[in-house]
Amino acid sequence: MTLKVRIRHALGAFTLDAAFEAPGGVTALFGRSGAGKTTIAHAVAGLIRPEDARIEVAGRVLTDTSLRLHVPPHRRRIGYVFQDGRLFPHMSVAQNLGYARRARPAERARVVEMLGIGHLLPRRPGGLSGGEKQRVAIGRALLSRPDLLVMDEPLAALDEARKAEILPWLERLKGEGGVPILYVSHSVPEVARLATTVVALGGGRVIAAGPAERILADPRLAPVLGLREAGAVLTGIIAAQAEDGLTEIDVPGGRLVLPRIAGAIGMHVRIRIAASDVILSRARPEGLSALNILPARVSEIHMGDGPGVMVALETGGTPLLARITRRSANALNLAPGESCHAVVKSVSVAQGDVGTVPAAVKDAGRAG
Amino acid sequence: MTAWLGSEEWQAVALSLRVAAVATLVSLPFGVAMAILLARGRFWGRGLLNGLVHLPLVLPPVVTGYLLLVTLGRTAPLGRVLEDWFGLVFAFRWTGAALAAAVMAFPLMVRSIRLSVEAVDPGLEAAAGTLGANRLRVFGTVTLPLIAPGILAGCVLAFAKAMGEFGATITFVSNIPGETQTLPTAIYAFLQVPGGEGSALRLVAVSVAISVGAVLLSEAISVRLARRVAGR
Numbered sequence: 001m002t003l004k005v006r007i008r009h010a011l012g013a014f015t016l017d018a019a020f021e022a023p024g025g026v027t028a029l030f031g032r033s034g035a036g037k038t039t040i041a042h043a044v045a046g047l048i049r050p051e052d053a054r055i056e057v058a059g060r061v062l063t064d065t066s067l068r069l070h071v072p073p074h075r076r077r078i079g080y081v082f083q084d085g086r087l088f089p090h091m092s093v094a095q096n097l098g099y100a101r102r103a104r105p106a107e108r109a110r111v112v113e114m115l116g117i118g119h120l121l122p123r124r125p126g127g128l129s130g131g132e133k134q135r136v137a138i139g140r141a142l143l144s145r146p147d148l149l150v151m152d153e154p155l156a157a158l159d160e161a162r163k164a165e166i167l168p169w170l171e172r173l174k175g176e177g178g179v180p181i182l183y184v185s186h187s188v189p190e191v192a193r194l195a196t197t198v199v200a201l202g203g204g205r206v207i208a209a210g211p212a213e214r215i216l217a218d219p220r221l222a223p224v225l226g227l228r229e230a231g232a233v234l235t236g237i238i239a240a241q242a243e244d245g246l247t248e249i250d251v252p253g254g255r256l257v258l259p260r261i262a263g264a265i266g267m268h269v270r271i272r273i274a275a276s277d278v279i280l281s282r283a284r285p286e287g288l289s290a291l292n293i294l295p296a297r298v299s300e301i302h303m304g305d306g307p308g309v310m311v312a313l314e315t316g317g318t319p320l321l322a323r324i325t326r327r328s329a330n331a332l333n334l335a336p337g338e339s340c341h342a343v344v345k346s347v348s349v350a351q352g353d354v355g356t357v358p359a360a361v362k363d364a365g366r367a368g
Numbered sequence: 369m370t371a372w373l374g375s376e377e378w379q380a381v382a383l384s385l386r387v388a389a390v391a392t393l394v395s396l397p398f399g400v401a402m403a404i405l406l407a408r409g410r411f412w413g414r415g416l417l418n419g420l421v422h423l424p425l426v427l428p429p430v431v432t433g434y435l436l437l438v439t440l441g442r443t444a445p446l447g448r449v450l451e452d453w454f455g456l457v458f459a460f461r462w463t464g465a466a467l468a469a470a471v472m473a474f475p476l477m478v479r480s481i482r483l484s485v486e487a488v489d490p491g492l493e494a495a496a497g498t499l500g501a502n503r504l505r506v507f508g509t510v511t512l513p514l515i516a517p518g519i520l521a522g523c524v525l526a527f528a529k530a531m532g533e534f535g536a537t538i539t540f541v542s543n544i545p546g547e548t549q550t551l552p553t554a555i556y557a558f559l560q561v562p563g564g565e566g567s568a569l570r571l572v573a574v575s576v577a578i579s580v581g582a583v584l585l586s587e588a589i590s591v592r593l594a595r596r597v598a599g600r
Contacts (some may be wrong), residue, residue: 047494073497074506084452086495090513099509100499126598144499 025196043174079141087125100144188229217319219310231274253315278322380554388530403481424451429535469530484518
């Protein structure tokens with residue numbers, strides 16, 4: 001385990017009491033604002049002194065209140081990307097990147113190239129766009145050669161266009177950086193796109209923790225994630241680029257046809273399928289305009305307070321979520337163990353939810 | 369300039385510049401430390417300390433000068449300790465003029481630096497910490513450059529105040545030509561003697577020139593520094 005955290009800390013009326021472990025890769029600390037995410041991130045980086053905690057990163061104990069141990073931030077080797085970037089305004093981009101004085105020139109050149117910030121080097125942070133600032137902040141943290149990179153809502157301050165601009169860089173970082181990442185976020189699409197492990201927080205407690213595919217497809221967590229946001233993440237391989245502008249992707253349960261995804265045949269992609277975009281049918285539907293039909297088995301049905309139910313499915317050994325009405329569930333006689341067909345409208349898969357998965361990370365994610 | 373000014377006048381100008389420069393430079397480290405302590409420190413008695421620092425601003429300067437005389441005069445216990453142990457004599461010496469000027473200028477310097485310390489985002493210092501910088505390096509590379517405009521403004525204010533200090537100086541170290549006679553006390557002295565108006569007027573002109581020059585210089589530097597700090 002790369003990261004082991006146990007923390008209890010009172011902030012006014014709010015008490016944080018959480019414990020989790022995370023392997024390498026990207027661990028998403030997920031929850032609504034006020035769930036205690038940033039408090040945990042600050043504790044990991046040593047920016048606060050929790051009342052009662054033990055924090056271990058890459059085999060080094062950084063905080064242990066029972067031993068009165070608190071390694072100061074500058075000796076922790078935890079890179080921290082703040083929501084607001086926090087670039088030093090009186091230094092150029094190059095000086096910001098070199099501030100930690102730990103990276104060799106070759107490594108520096110690699111990070112600059114990976115984040116696409118070479119043309120910004122002589123400039124001052126004041127003249128950069130929000131997305132550029134965040135990329136520089138990520139580069140600066142990476143060049144401190146951290147054992148763990150903490151990213152505290154790095155995209156929250158950016159508009160949608162800037163987010164879309166920076167997400168591919170984060171995916172690249174995940175694949176090439178080689179650094180484990182603790183990614184604090186309240187955005188399901190971001191988490192679905194980046195995380196290998198998800199730790200879901202609510203009211204200062206850990207509600208669920210585990211591999212991203214399993215947590216995001218857990219029907220009981222749908223209310224926490226937000227019903228509209230709930231949805232499973234499938235990993236597939238680009239099988240063909242058809243001439244009519246569609247891309248065919250092999251997923252464990254079958255083949256999906258999606259609007260064009262840039263990528264070579266054989267490339268791994270992550271696709272988030274929102275639960276509300278999945279239709280269920282007992283018989284294999286014929287004469288339907290939707291192109292994507294995956295055979296599935298019901299694993300669990302989660303009743304909420306409203307008229308809808310969240311159906312957890314299994315297709316080819318991976319989980320899938322469908323949100324349908326209670327009436328439909330009864331009409332179809334759905335019950336755990338029953339087989340059915342999941343219909344996904346091809347146009348309903350947003351491009352933004354399609355991410356590329358470098359092979360190395362994918363394997364690491366499986367191993368973890 | 370030496371031809372235009374009489375030797376006694378020139379002496380007063382040179383001494384004033386020396387007194388103000390020494391007062392400003394020597395009190396600068398203390399001013400920065402005090403400003404940071406007052407801006408960031410959370411301790412019992414902070415309000416009291418703040419009041420004490422600002423006291424010379426509200427006390428009559430003659431009172432401040434008198435207090436300096438009774439604590440640091442050659443017969444006062446503290447004054448004797450400083451003389452015996454460190455060879456430091458303040459009473460009726462130019463060093464005393466510098467001390468009086470420094471004490472009077474200190475609140476202005478602290479106030480100006482403190483404002484700039486309060487404007488520094490502590491998040492930037494935390495960020496520097498996560499990049500492996502210890503507190504000393506954080507101070508030197510982040511805090512200090514960011515408060516530089518405030519330090520400069522504080523220095524200019526303190527220098528100007530020190531150049532113009534009159535009441536505490538004349539009370540503490542008197543008005544000895546060549547030793548403690550600064551610009552203002554020299555102007556005062558020339559006005560006391562018949563036919564001294566010419567000298568007084570020349571010193572007034574010098575005084576105005578120095579003040580205007582200092583303000584223009586500080587303005588030019590602070591514009592450059594502010595642009596640097598704004599990150600453009």
